[in-house]
Amino acid sequence: MNDRDIQLASALSTELRAGDTSLLYLVSTKYTNIVRVNLVILKALLDGLKLKGIVITVDRPHQYLSHLLQLHGVGQDNLSFIDAIAAHASDTKPGGAAVEYQHGPFHVEALPEFLRSSNGSNPANANFSEAEFVLIDNVSTMLTYNTLDSLRVFLIRYVEVANSPNRKPVTTVLVMDKDVHAELHRLVSSMSSRVVELSPEMTVRQISDGGAKSKSRSPDILAQPERPDATRDRMSNDGGVI
Amino acid sequence: MGPIPFPRLNSGIPGLDDMIEGGFPFPSVILVAGSAGSGKTTFAQKYLFSGAEKGEQGLFISTLSEPAQWMLRYTSQFEFARPEFYGKEIVYYDLGVELRKRSSTEILDLIDKKVAEVMPQRIVIDPITVVGTMMKDDYRPFAFDLTTRLKNWQAVTLLTGEVRPGEMYPAEISYAVDGVILLMLSDEGDARRKYIEVLKMRGTNHLTGKQSVDITRKDGVIVLKARF
Secondary structure, eight states: OOHHHHHHHHHHHHHSOOOSSOEEEEEEOOGGGHHHHHHHHHIIIIIISOOOEEEEESSSOHHHHHHHHHHTTOOOTTEEEEESSGGGTOOOOOOOOOEEOTTTTSOGGGHHHHHHHOBOOSTTSOBGGGOSEEEEETHHHHHHHSOHHHHHHHHHHHHHHHTOTTSOOOEEEEEEOTTTSHHHHHHHHHHOSEEEEEOTTSSEEEEEEOSOOSTTSOHHHHOOOOOGGGSSOOOOTTTTBO | OOOOOOOEEOOOSTTTGGGTTTSEESSEEEEEEEOTTSSHHHHHHHHHHHHHHTTOOEEEEEOSSSOHHHHHHHHTTSTTOOGGGBTTTEEEEEOHHHHHHOOHHHHHHHHHHHHHHHOOSEEEEEOSHHHHHHOSSOHHHHHHHHHHHHHHTTOEEEEEEEOOTTOSSOHHHHTTOSEEEEEEEEEETTEEEEEEEEEEETTOOOOOSOEEEEEETTTEEEESOOOO
16 A cells, blocks of 8 residues: 555544444546555545444455455454355455355345344354444446346445444445446445545545435435336446546 | 446556447456567556546566666657656565565565555556466466456556567466457558557457557557548
């Protein structure tokens, strides 16, 4: 990590601090920066804020992020992985333990229930009930394997699980490029508590309130039927070219 | 719901992006194959410099063909090569020495470590074909593991491949990559002309057939006659 990354991690530590309620953050960045931004966010959450959390990997097997954290000196003692892609990756890269999500990257609408049942009953398990943060790497890739409607259901159910009675507040971070998957970005933004927009130079350009400022917002309100012309998540007019 | 288009990364080669729906799929591994003098290294250097101009991180892994100092001296003769990017936006890594003494697993680990350290969006391995001749282990599993890992690092990697006389492209690596671009030299009367052909580009409705190219000091490799 360079000085710029360290500064961003520091800025995000201030913004992502654990609150009294569960919060969903959307971090907007260029598609090519998602790997680096995820690393910086985890540094902020793990090293800066000393939180305990879970990374759900969809884009690539968890070993890569684990290796990245290790090489850049970010502690992983308080981190667990749920790997939703390993079974389909044919990857020989060695890595630490992770819980495998049996459905793979498909059927994300069932993932919240899987999280609810992840209670750390065996040492390899991720313990969602104790997690103070969740990062998904990354939400855009879920759209490769699921419909936009499935993702809407996933998000609604996830918000419900994150706000279950008697569980501690959890900070959830989703990173994506608004120009590549504009429709999904709008959906996530409408359900987020806060939206953090990063510049191509990896600085915080803007922080604004998302569509859901607190857990008090009813999931029913969020479950708007999709417009017929919005059933397909399209790339922006520039073709999503980076 | 229809297919979700890939995000794409500009190639930096004038005229090429119009042949491949705007750029290389991101992430992907692309083989750029050709005989000596066809412009492979120039193509790869321009790809890295055009990314650096946009703030994208590049990593150039040299396998053997020549020490980085000599390659950089020749690259400096192109106008697009800005020295201020050397060692910063474009990091050079010499793998040649390691290839002679390491196993395939160790080579993969070395590449992994360097990629994790630099976190590039653009990677070049030049040339990949040397690796097969240097390696004591079976090359095919190595090629498969290498391309899998490179994609999972979330970058577009160009592998340059030397083509032997009578060979169209290095077959032992082509099965593992997402795209194959041929750079060709052709004797036509008294002239030796250069061509480019996109042989394979997964997930892309690419232009087929040979297109004329030139190599200029200003832009490096440019596509002259792409019909869109």
